[in-house]
Structures are given as structure tokens and as C-alpha cells.
Amino acid sequence: MAATEATPTTAIPSRLITTAPKKSAAMEVIEDLTYGSTAGIVGKYIEYPFDTVKVRLQSQPDHLPPRYTGPLDCFRQSIKADGVLGLYRGISAPLFGAAAETSSLFLFERMGRAAVYSSGYCPRDRALPLSALWFTGAFAGAFTSVVLTPIELVKCKVQVPASVDGSVPKVPSVTSVIRDVYKHEGIRGFWHGQMGTFLRESGGCAAWFGSKETTTKMFRLLNDRSATSQFEKDALAKEALPLWQQAVSGASAGMSYNFLFFPADTIKSRMQTSPVGGTKRNRTFMQESRALWNQLGLRGFYRGCGITVLRSAPSSAFIFMVFDGLKRYLPL
Template sequence: MAAPSPIIDQASGTATPKVAPHTLLQARSSAVEALEDVVYGSVAGIVGKYIEYPFDTVKVRLQSQPSHLPLRYTGPLDCFRQSIKAEGLAGLYRGISAPLAGAALENSSLFYFERLGRELVYGSGVVAKDEPLPLKALFFTGAFSGSFTSLVLTPIELVKCKIQVPSTAQGQTPTPLRPTAVIKDIYRHHGLRGFFHGGVGTLIREGGGGAAWFGSKETVSKMFHNLNAKHATTDEERASILSRPLPIWQQALAGASGGVSYNFLFFPADTIKSRMQTAPIGDSVRGKSFITEGVTLWKQHGLRGMYRGCGITCIRSAPSSAFIFIVFDGLKTYFPLQ
């Protein structure tokens, strides 16, 4: 194709290259998609966070029980009972303001970087741009997305965990903490570096979990698409079925499978991270690495300790992830910004 003719400025006589219309359209399309990822990912994340937050509070409290003391909670139901008795239902939503912002950032980052991962795969020439990505490539884009998102998420999760499980002397009632007070305390004791305490655990959880989250959702979605098109009699009918969105209940199951896979497969990394991030601020956290914390937990409680709180986490992640994908995909499909 011939290059576009330059535009001649009649006053100065200089030539300005004319930008091809398809180039402008492509740039605009990429910008619009990025905006959709940020806006719709944020909305989906906030909806999901309201659904899952009480369960997340229980999960963190179960994970962070001190190793050198008898267990305070016998299980998720006991933790719910004690928490509501001591603080009321509002106590399970303690500190939700920071996680809401975190959920908006997390999900917008996940969807944004996942799309960048797809562009990276297409740009490498491994897959033609007019072909759908194979499942192994989608697992890669999920890992790519989660790894970058962990950098955004670590400081937010650190503040969240410290609000959910405030450190107190034995027998004292915990004092509600505000995000600003926690942020100032962390910075005063550890500086900017302190906000990335537990970052290795977040990276493992988000990198591996992102691959499981997106990969499982796409795997189940593909299975449903193939099942729905199984009885198509012509190629045109099959193509029509495959191009339509899945029924809501199938979208929900696909999203739920992603949430359960994300949490179950990499839950030990999340447990170690939570224990590190709920430790009292100060000298006690210095020298504590992901490895040393993991070895200590393994010696004292074994595999069971690594998965403490996993059941309640998977239960809450199923509806949360289902809603996140339904809201995000629905907004992208029915309310495009272009």
C-alpha cells in the first residue's frame, strides 16, 4: 500500500505526513479499550469486594493466629460467631474503604495488563492477529497480568490486613484503625520499603493465581461454547452460536471456577503473606522473609496450617469472581465506550 500523501502547509510550505485513517482508528481503539479496562474493571472489582469482604476478614483472622499460642478460632463458623459477638456485623467490614480502592485498582490492573499480555502474544507473531488465543497463551497472559498487578496490590493488602487484624495485648479489645494511621505508622518505622512487606507472597499468589483465574475461566467458557454448538447442523449456525455471549448461568460457573482455582492452588503463599503482613509494626518484622515465615509455619502446623481458612476463601471467591466477570464482560459487551 502506498504511503499517504503529506499535507502541505500553504503558509510555511512545510510538509506534514498524513496519518492513515486506519492508524488513527487503531490508536483510538486501543485507548478506548484501555479506558474500558480501567473503568469497568474498577466497577466489577467494587461489586465483588462488597460480596466477599466479610469472608476475607474471617480468612485473614484464621490465617494470622499466632503460632506460639492456642488457636483462638476453631474454624470459620466460630470466627464468624466470635467476631459478630464482639464487634457486630460492622466489624466484618472493618477497613473496607482501603480494600474498595484496592479492588478497583486490582481488577482494573488485572484486565488492563491481561489485554497488554494478549497484545504481546499477538505482537510476537506466535499467533496470527485474526485468530483466537490458545488456552496455553491465555494462562500466560493471566500470569503476566497478575505479576504486574502484585506491585500495585502489595501496599494495599498490607494496610488492609493490619486493619482487619489489629495487634493488641492479650485479652484487650482491638481498637479500630484507620487507613491513614496505619500508613503513617508503617512509613515511620520502615519507610517506603515497608509497604512492600509480604511482596513475594503477593507476587506468587497473583502471578500463579492470575494464570489460574483467567485460564480456568476461559477453559470453562470454551467448554460451554463447544457444548452449546455441539448440535449445530451447519457451519454458519455453529459460528453464530460461538459468537454469542454465554447464558448468565454459564458465565457465572466459568467465573466461579476461576475464583476457586485462583485461591486454592496458591493459598499457602497467601497464608504466609497474611502472617507477615499482620505482624506488629516495628523491629519484630525485620529479618522475617517469606522463606523463614513459611518454614516456621510448616514446622508448627504442617500442610493444614498452610491451608487454614482455605474453605471459607473458596466459598466467598466463587460468587465474587462470578460477579466480577459477569459485570466486566456485560459492561464491555452492552455498554462500549466507542
């Protein structure tokens, strides 16, 4: 898509700034799926050990004293028990999930922009304002949550094995988890925790895309002010941001995504790590929320938040840098 000059009331999504000819809709979809999958896999390898620790902190039983005193203690106990590779246990499903999630996010975000243009909110010959880009992020997250919930359910059950009878649980495989969930709860069981995923993804992705584009616009305005001529301003509008600015924009997106809706993710993780096949019925989103509040109060909803926000900064930075770089330099 051809670049246009940004104004104080509009924002050009940074991944759309390119000098290449306009592609067909089909090619745009293929690029979103291909490059989004690649970026998601890169990001998942970076963040997965931290994600394992986060889930273990979030899913500690509410009827027992906490097993871990904090993220560092969880890292120490996990490595002592299973070694470093234990932090990557169950990564096969999340790698598939990361590819599906990231590609779906970019695809649905593009569909969201098309819907905004079709509504007449913004003329098609103008870039969408930042308010619309926050909306398209929420649009993308809402639809992606339906794809993501079954994948995350399997991931959580592999990361935190649960025992029905109180015995020491065996480490399950991805296939055994899928088999057990289907046997005891049917297809519907794979969407246990959907409300938590929906809230986290719709709100979090509004912040993910919105923060990234807001920070990108800020950098472009700062760079534009340093230009000495209109020719230099036009050239800057067509060029990619310096790598450090791209990294800061992507990092701000990841930190916003994870911090703002972390309580919903905590409740989802607790729901998805509950034992399968016992006599105890699965709790609803509200029931799990009340149980956690009664046990630990407000701080219980943010258990593991620090390490999650910390690992999201480099992961999200790499996701956007890989995706934007592939779109710019390796167009299909």
C-alpha cells in the same frame, strides 16, 4: 474486536466476542480500567466478610493456641465482638484495592496478549490458544502484584490489629496504619509480603483467566454441537453465553485462583499482620514459612482455605459477568 469461529486449537476470550467495530487502543484501556474497577468493587462487597474471617484464621500467632476452631467459630466470635459491620471493618482500602486490582488485571492481561502476538507465537489474525491465555494471566498477575501489595498490607493490618507490647490493640484506621508503617519502615515497608503476593497473583491469575477461558470454550463447544446449521453456529459464536454458563465459568476461575496458591497467601497474611514499630524484626517469606511449618505442619498453610474458595465462587462469577456485560452492552 470481530468474532472469529473457534477451532479445537484456539480459544476466543469470551470478553472479546462482540459485534461492535474495533476500538482504538486508548478506548480499550479506558474500558478495561473503568469496567474492571466497577466489577472489582461489586465483587469486593460480596466477598469482604469472608475475607476478614480468612485473614483472622491465617494470622493467628504461632506462639499461642489457635483462637478460632474454624471459619464458623471465627464468624461467631467476630459478630459477637463487633457485630456484623465489624466484618466490613477496613473495607475502604480494599474497595480501592479491588478497583485497582481488577482493572489492572484486565489491563495487563490485554498487554500480555499484545506481547504474545508481537513475539510471533500466534498470528495476529487468529485467536490465542488456551496455553497462551494461561500465560497472559500469569503476566497480568505478576505486574498487578506490585500495585496490590501495599493495599493488602493496609487491609490486613486493619482487619487484624496487632499490639507490640501485648496489650489489647485498638482498632486502627487506614490513615493511622499508613502513618505507622511509613514512620517505622519507610516506603519499603509497604511492600512487606511482596513475594507472597507475587506468587499468589502470578500463579493464581494464570488459573483465574485460564480456567475461565477453558470453561468458556468448553461451553461454546457444547453449544456448537447442538446447533443444526452453520448459520446457527455463526450466530452462537457472536452471542454471549447463557448467564448460568457465564456464572459457572467465572466461579471456576475464582475457585482455581484461590485454591492452587493459597499457601502463598497464608504466608503473606502472616507477614502483613505482624506488629509495626517493635524490636522484633520482620520475618522474610522463608522465615515465616518455616515458623508456620514448625507450628502446624502442612495443614497450617491451608487454614481458612475452605471459606476462601467458597466465597470466591460468587465473587468471581459476578466480576466476570459485570465486566463482560459492560464491555458488550455499554461500550465507551
